Amino acid sequence: MQGWVTQLRKGLVELSVMKVLDRDEAYGYQILQTLNAATRLELTESTLYPVLARLARDGLVIVRPAPSPTGPPRRYYRLTAAGHARLKEMTSHWIGVRDAVDHLLNGDTHESSSPQPAG
Amino acid sequence: MSQAAPSLPDDVRRRIDDHLDAIERVLLAGEVSRTERRTIVDEVETQIYDMLAARPEQDPATAVTAILAALDPPAAYAGSPGLTGQGSPGPCGQPEGTTTSSAASEQAAAASDMSKPFREGLLIGNLRRQWRRWWSPSSSHRRVSPPAVVGAVWAGLALFLALMSAAAHRPPDPLIGLLLLVGLSGIVGVTVLGFVAVRRIRRSEGREYGLPLALVEAFLFPTILANLALIGLLSATDGAGLVVLAGLIIIAANIALGRYAWRRFGTRFLDRVGSY
Numbered sequence: 001m002q003g004w005v006t007q008l009r010k011g012l013v014e015l016s017v018m019k020v021l022d023r024d025e026a027y028g029y030q031i032l033q034t035l036n037a038a039t040r041l042e043l044t045e046s047t048l049y050p051v052l053a054r055l056a057r058d059g060l061v062i063v064r065p066a067p068s069p070t071g072p073p074r075r076y077y078r079l080t081a082a083g084h085a086r087l088k089e090m091t092s093h094w095i096g097v098r099d100a101v102d103h104l105l106n107g108d109t110h111e112s113s114s115p116q117p118a119g
Numbered sequence: 120m121s122q123a124a125p126s127l128p129d130d131v132r133r134r135i136d137d138h139l140d141a142i143e144r145v146l147l148a149g150e151v152s153r154t155e156r157r158t159i160v161d162e163v164e165t166q167i168y169d170m171l172a173a174r175p176e177q178d179p180a181t182a183v184t185a186i187l188a189a190l191d192p193p194a195a196y197a198g199s200p201g202l203t204g205q206g207s208p209g210p211c212g213q214p215e216g217t218t219t220s221s222a223a224s225e226q227a228a229a230a231s232d233m234s235k236p237f238r239e240g241l242l243i244g245n246l247r248r249q250w251r252r253w254w255s256p257s258s259s260h261r262r263v264s265p266p267a268v269v270g271a272v273w274a275g276l277a278l279f280l281a282l283m284s285a286a287a288h289r290p291p292d293p294l295i296g297l298l299l300l301v302g303l304s305g306i307v308g309v310t311v312l313g314f315v316a317v318r319r320i321r322r323s324e325g326r327e328y329g330l331p332l333a334l335v336e337a338f339l340f341p342t343i344l345a346n347l348a349l350i351g352l353l354s355a356t357d358g359a360g361l362v363v364l365a366g367l368i369i370i371a372a373n374i375a376l377g378r379y380a381w382r383r384f385g386t387r388f389l390d391r392v393g394s395y
Contacts (some may be wrong), residue, residue: 027165028162028165028166029162029165029166029169029170032166044190044191044195045162045163045166045190045191046191046195046196048162049158049159049162049163050155050159050196052158052162053151053154053155053158053159054155056158057152057154057155063158068165068168068169069172070168070169070171070172071164071165071167071168071169071171071172072161072164072165072168073165074165075158075161075162075165
C-alpha cells in the first residue's frame with residue numbers, strides 16, 4: 001500500500017511544484033516548505049531538487065540567484081511561458097483523470113456508459 | 120560551493136561538505152549532468168544554512184548533527200526521476216530499501232560511504248547503461264558498427280576454441296564443454312550479428328562503418344561449413360585424381376560465394392553511401 005501511495009505522490013510532484021511557481025517565484029527550500037504545509041505530499045529534498053533541476057533543464061523554469069541572509073545565494077525559480085503552458089496542460093489532464101476516477105469510485109460508470117433512451 | 124556562507128568551525132563545515140560531496144558522488148554515479156548536479160547540491164547546501172539559521176539557540180555542531188540526520192541520505196538521490204542518465208526511481212525519488220536515517224552516526228556513514236549492495240547495483244546499472252548507449256545507433260559521430268565488433272570478438276573466440284578443442288584430443292571436461300558451447304553458438308551468433316551489422320551499416324547513412332568486416336562475419340561460418348561439407352562429400356569418393364577436382368570445386372564455390380556476397384550487399388551499399 002505504501003508503495004502505491006508514494007508512486008501516486010511522485011507523479012504529482014511536478015504539477016504541484018509548477019503550481020507553487022505559478023503565482024510567484026520561490027527558492028528551493030521555500031517551495032519544499034510551501035508544499036509540505038499545503039499538501040500531504042510529504043516531499044523531501046531528494047525528490048524536489050532533482051525535479052527543479054529537470055524543469056530548469058527543460059526550459060520550464062528560469063533561475064535567478066539572489067543573496068541569502070543565511071548563507072549561500074538562493075536560487076529563485078520562476079515559470080517561463082513554456083512552463084505556464086505546460087502547467088495549464090497538466091492541470092487539464094489532472095482534472096480529467098481526477099473526475100474520471102471520482103466517477104469510477106462513486107459508482108457512476110453505469111449511468112455514464114448507458115445509452116440514452118431515444119425520443 | 121558557497122559564496123557567502125557564514126563562518127562555521129572547520130569540523131562542522133567539513134561535515135556539511137562531506138554530505139554534499141556524497142550526494143554529488145551518487146549523482147555522478149548516475150551520470151547526472153554537471154549542471155543538474157550543481158543545482159541539486161547547491162539547493163541542499165542552501166537548505167542546510169536556512170535550517171541552521173532557524174536554530175540560533177543551538178551550537179553549530181549540535182545543530183548540524185540534527186540537520187544532517189533530518190535530511191535524506193545521499194543514497195536517496197540515486198535514480199532521481201527524469202534526470203539525465205538516471206535509471207528508474209524508487210518511491211519519491213528514493214531507491215527501494217533506503218530509508219531516512221534518524222541517527223547522526225548512520226547519517227555520517229551514509230554520507231561517507233554507500234552500502235555494498237547499493238554500490239554493486241549502481242555498477243551493474245552503469246554497465247547496462249554503457250552497453251545500451253554503445254549498442255544503440257549513434258546519431259552524432261562515425262564509428263565501427265557495434266554488432267560487427269561483437270561478432271568479430273565472438274568469431275575469434277569461436278575459432279580459437281575450435282582449434283584448442285581440436286588440439287586437445289581428450290574428452291571435454293565441464294569447463295571445456297562450456298567453452299565449446301560458446302564456440303559452437305558462435306556459428307549461428309556470428310552469422311546473425313554479421314547480417315545485423317550489414318543492415319545497420321546500410322541504414323546508418325555513413326554513421327556506422329565496417330562493411331567488409333560485417334560481410335566476413337556473415338559468411339565466415341556458412342563458408343566454412345560449406346567447405347567442410349564439400350570436403351566430406353568429395354573425400355567419400357575414391358580416386359586420387361579427384362583431389363585436384365575437389366580443390367577446384369572448393370575454390371570455385373568460395374569465389375562464387377564471395378562474389379555473391381559483395382554484389383548482394385557491398386556494391387549497392389557503396390552506390391548509396393560512397394564510403395565504407
